[in-house]
Amino acid sequence: MSTNDLRVVKTKQALHNALLTLLSEKPLENITIAEICRVAKVNRGTFYLHYEQKEGLFEEYFQEIMEDLNNSYEEPYRAVTTLDKNQIDPNTIRIFHHIERFKLFYRIVFSKNVPLTYYYMLFDGIFALLKRDITIHNKVHDEISIEYYSAYQANAIIGLIIQWYRQDFEDSVSTLNKQLASILRIGE
Amino acid sequence: MSTNDLRVVKTKQALHNALLTLLSEKPLENITIAEICRVAKVNRGTFYLHYEQKEGLFEEYFQEIMEDLNNSYEEPYRAVTTLDKNQIDPNTIRIFHHIERFKLFYRIVFSKNVPLTYYYMLFDGIFALLKRDITIHNKVHDEISIEYYSAYQANAIIGLIIQWYRQDFEDSVSTLNKQLASILRIGE
DNA sequence: TATTTTAATGAACACATGTTCAATATCTAA
DNA sequence: TTAGATATTGAACATGTGTTCATTAAAATA
Structure with missing residues (x-):
């Protein structure tokens, strides 16, 4: 999972943006992984490819x-x-x-x-x-x-x-x- | 939900014991509410009547x-x-x-x-x-x-x-x- | 550009969460 | 001891978690 791969960069950026967007609406504890992925338009399985938890x-x-x-x-x-x-x-x-x-x-x-x-x-x-x-x-x-x-x-x-x-x-x-x-x- | 009610006392005691038992096996983070309730033989809904989280x-x-x-x-x-x-x-x-x-x-x-x-x-x-x-x-x-x-x-x-x-x-x-x-x- | 490599996807799975509600069991107070 | 009060139950539901696997799409490279 090379960090330089454009696909990886793009995915992480999307997740970062999604988290920031959601954080402006509610506290971290009320944000779910499923929600982040929905907003980021990233497959939930892909999330787990990069992180274990939000x-x-x-x-x-x-x-x-x-x-x-x-x-x-x-x-x-x-x-x-x-x-x-x-x-x-x-x-x-x-x-x-x-x-x-x-x-x-x-x-x-x-x-x-x-x-x-x-x-x-x-x-x-x-x-x-x-x-x-x-x-x-x-x-x-x-x-x-x-x-x-x-x-x-x-x-x-x-x-x-x-x-x-x-x-x-x-x-x-x-x-x-x-x-x-x-x-x-x-x-x- | 009077704290003196024997039913409440009994339920809480069962949950306490279940948690202690499970804690001797694994860390708190790996213990689920469902698991505690199963061990305590307490309905999961009852748990939520008394607590929000483990x-x-x-x-x-x-x-x-x-x-x-x-x-x-x-x-x-x-x-x-x-x-x-x-x-x-x-x-x-x-x-x-x-x-x-x-x-x-x-x-x-x-x-x-x-x-x-x-x-x-x-x-x-x-x-x-x-x-x-x-x-x-x-x-x-x-x-x-x-x-x-x-x-x-x-x-x-x-x-x-x-x-x-x-x-x-x-x-x-x-x-x-x-x-x-x-x-x-x-x-x- | 063509080929190879690999990240991302979608579907499915078993299980956990948090909530509701009518039925039941157990306790308290008269 | 009985009648009323209420804690507990079981079932169900929508949603989240964490994982798997074959398929697809996008990137690296030659």
């Missing part, structure tokens, strides 16, 4: 969004996890911008009937960024596992995002940045 | 487990979020004990094809505990929202648990406690 289709979008997250972290940036808290500049924290930019997607990602997969994709994305940073600055005390520490910090940030999501992203990005900066400053 | 049935177990979490936090305890980090005693951190006690359940809760609902139940449980504690000690700086701060701390702990889960809970409870204590000591 979630797999959704994941392809997510990949692109995760790339945006990574790009938004390209240099120049200064990390939020630097142990020297004085270095923190709220404006350098780009994660919240990213979330806001794709809040239509993140409303789906954080909705309660959706599988944990997407959560883990976000977690892994942030985890990798923080871990890279922690490793670069490598100031963590010996007795702390970098893995645990990264998981701790990454998920803490997602905790803020959950709280933000639950108020339907009403607070501004800069409010979130300030909250994070203030929290990290505690204990100085 | 997840609703699972949630009832979760409630009990959340009670254990709350109980494990009864006094005497000293909180992990006290801003004066010197007060932290790893032995007072009971969350990891709780997770380990119910690791059979938490393996399900953290599996990637399960809905986010369970994650939120755990999050809300820890969130409430930490918020109560933060409010009692109420040492958070003015500019920090207690909601955001609690969400941050609660999810950070779950971050450790995710990392723990991903290594199939191989580390000991005391390792987790020490990691948390060390992380909290950073920045002192």
